[in-house]
Amino acid sequence: MSHKVVLITGGQGYLGLSIAKRIIDDTPKETRLTIIITSRTFPNIKNAIKELKAYVLKNHLDRPALVEFDYVTVDLADMVSVCAALRELELRYAHIDTVVFNACLALYDGIDWVQSCVQTLQNPVEAFTYARYKIQRPVKPTRDGMGSVFQANVFAPWFILRRLTGPRQVSKDKLEVEKMETPVLGSGSKVFWISSLTADTMAKSPSEGGLDLDDIDLFNTPESYEASKREIDLLHHATAQLLKDRYGVTSLLVQPGIFKSTSFVPTLNVFAYVGMLLAFYLCRWLGSPYHNIDPWKAANAVATLDATPNDQINLFTKYGSATDRRGREYVMKQVVPGLEQGFDEEEAQNSSAETGTGAGAGAGRRSAGEAYKLYLYVEALYKVWEERLAKQVVERYLF
Numbered sequence: 001m002s003h004k005v006v007l008i009t010g011g012q013g014y015l016g017l018s019i020a021k022r023i024i025d026d027t028p029k030e031t032r033l034t035i036i037i038t039s040r041t042f043p044n045i046k047n048a049i050k051e052l053k054a055y056v057l058k059n060h061l062d063r064p065a066l067v068e069f070d071y072v073t074v075d076l077a078d079m080v081s082v083c084a085a086l087r088e089l090e091l092r093y094a095h096i097d098t099v100v101f102n103a104c105l106a107l108y109d110g111i112d113w114v115q116s117c118v119q120t121l122q123n124p125v126e127a128f129t130y131a132r133y134k135i136q137r138p139v140k141p142t143r144d145g146m147g148s149v150f151q152a153n154v155f156a157p158w159f160i161l162r163r164l165t166g167p168r169q170v171s172k173d174k175l176e177v178e179k180m181e182t183p184v185l186g187s188g189s190k191v192f193w194i195s196s197l198t199a200d201t202m203a204k205s206p207s208e209g210g211l212d213l214d215d216i217d218l219f220n221t222p223e224s225y226e227a228s229k230r231e232i233d234l235l236h237h238a239t240a241q242l243l244k245d246r247y248g249v250t251s252l253l254v255q256p257g258i259f260k261s262t263s264f265v266p267t268l269n270v271f272a273y274v275g276m277l278l279a280f281y282l283c284r285w286l287g288s289p290y291h292n293i294d295p296w297k298a299a300n301a302v303a304t305l306d307a308t309p310n311d312q313i314n315l316f317t318k319y320g321s322a323t324d325r326r327g328r329e330y331v332m333k334q335v336v337p338g339l340e341q342g343f344d345e346e347e348a349q350n351s352s353a354e355t356g357t358g359a360g361a362g363a364g365r366r367s368a369g370e371a372y373k374l375y376l377y378v379e380a381l382y383k384v385w386e387e388r389l390a391k392q393v394v395e396r397y398l399f
C-alpha cells in the first residue's frame with residue numbers, strides 16, 4: 001500500500017485546515033495518508049487534529065486506507081525549536097511527500113482608519129486587495145539575533161527545506177530508514193511556499209519604498225509582512241531549479257488570494273469585520289478574481305497542484321487561488337514582477353555584480369540580482385546555523 005506524508009506548518013489556521021481537508025479529499029482512498037501539523041502551542045494542535053478527525057469521520061468513513069495525524073510543536077522564530085522539530089521529523093519519517101510552508105508571522109497592530117477611508121475613496125477594490133492602512137509593529141530581533149518576521153517567514157522555512165534535503169543528523173540506531181544519507185525530502189517531493197498578492201507591492205526599487213536588500217532582516221521596513229512575502233517570491237525563483245536538479249524536489253510558489261482568517265480578526269471589532277466581509281463580496285462582484293473569502297477556495301491552488309504531476313508544474317509561475325463573480329473557483333497563473341522570464345543563475349550573478357540591486361538597475365535585472373543576493377545570504381546563514389545547531393543536538397543527546 002502506498003503511503004503519502006504531508007507536513008503543513010501553521011496547519012491549525014483557517015487556510016492550513018482547509019488545505020489539509022482538501023488533500024484528504026484528493027488523495028486516493030487506497031493510499032495511507034499521514035498529515036503532520038505544526039503550531040507553537042499544543043492546544044492549537046489538539047483543536048486542529050480534533051477538527052480533522054471529525055472531518056474524516058463525517059466524509060471518509062468508508063476509506064479503506066488509514067488517515068492519521070501527527071504533530072510537532074515549533075516556533076519558527078526560534079532556531080532551537082526548529083532544530084528540535086527537525087530532529088523529530090528525521091526520526092519519525094522515511095520520506096515526506098508534501099511540505100506546505102503556510103505559517104506566517106505578521107506584526108499587525110490595528111488599522112489606520114483615516115488612511116483606510118482615503119484609499120477606499122480613491123480605489124475601493126484596490127483598498128481591499130492591497131491594503132496600505134494596516135499598522136504593523138516594528139520588527140524586533142529574536143533571541144537568535146534575526147528580524148522576527150524574516151526568521152519565521154523566510155529563513156526558518158529555508159532552513160527546514162535545506163536540512164530535510166540533506167543527510168539526517170540523528171543517531172543511526174533510532175532511525176526508521178536504513179541509511180543516514182536518505183533525505184526526508186527527495187525525488188518527487190513537493191514544497192509549497194505560501195506567498196501573497198501583496199508581495200507585488202514591494203517589487204519597486206528601494207528608493208520607491210520597495211524591498212531593500214540592505215535590510216534583509218526587515219528591521220527598518222514598516223511593511224515587514226509584505227516584504228517577507230516578496231523575499232519568499234525572490235528566494236523561490238533563485239532556488240527552484242537548483243532544488244529540482246540537485247534533490248529532485250519541486251518547489252512551488254502559491255498565493256491564496258484574500259480570505260477570512262484568524263490573522264486579521266484580532267485587529268478588527270465585530271462591525272469592522274462584518275463590513276470588511278461585505279466589501280470583499282462587493283470586490284468579487286465587481287470582478288476581482290482574488291477575493292476567495294472562503295478559506296476552502298483559498299486552498300484550491302495548493303490542493304490542485306499537490307494532485308498535479310510534477311512534470312506539469314512550471315517552476316516560475318506564481319499560482320493563485322481565484323474565483324469568478326459567482327464564486328466558482330479556479331487556479332490562476334501569474335508571474336512575479338521583475339522575474340517574468342524566470343531565473344537564470346548566471347545572468348543573475350552578472351546582474352548582481354554589474355548593476356547591483358539599486359534603483360539604477362532595470363526592474364528585471366534588479367529583481368534577478370536581488371533574488372541571487374538573497375539566496376547567497378540565506379545559504380550562508382544556513383551554514384552558520386547548521387554548525388551552531390549541530391552542537392545543540394549533541395548537548396541534548398548528552399542529557
Ligand SMILES: NC(=O)c1ccc[n+]([C@@H]2O[C@H](COP(=O)([O-])OP(=O)(O)OC[C@H]3O[C@@H](n4cnc5c(N)ncnc54)[C@H](OP(=O)(O)O)[C@@H]3O)[C@@H](O)[C@H]2O)c1
Pocket residue numbers: 009010011012013014015016038039040041044074075076077101102103104105106152194195196197255256257258259260261262263264
Ligand atoms: N488571510 C489572507 O487573506 C491571506 C492572504 C494572502 C496570503 N495569506 C497567507 O496564507 C497563510 C495562512 O494565513 P492565515 O491568514 O490562514 O493565517 P493564520 O490563520 O494566522 O495562520 C498562520 C499560523 O502561523 C502560525 N505562526 C505564526 N507565527 C509563528 C511562528 N513564529 N512559528 C510557528 N508558527 C507560527 C500561527 O499558528 P500558532 O499560533 O498555532 O503557532 C498561525 O495560526 C499565511 O502564509 C499568509 O501569509 C493569507
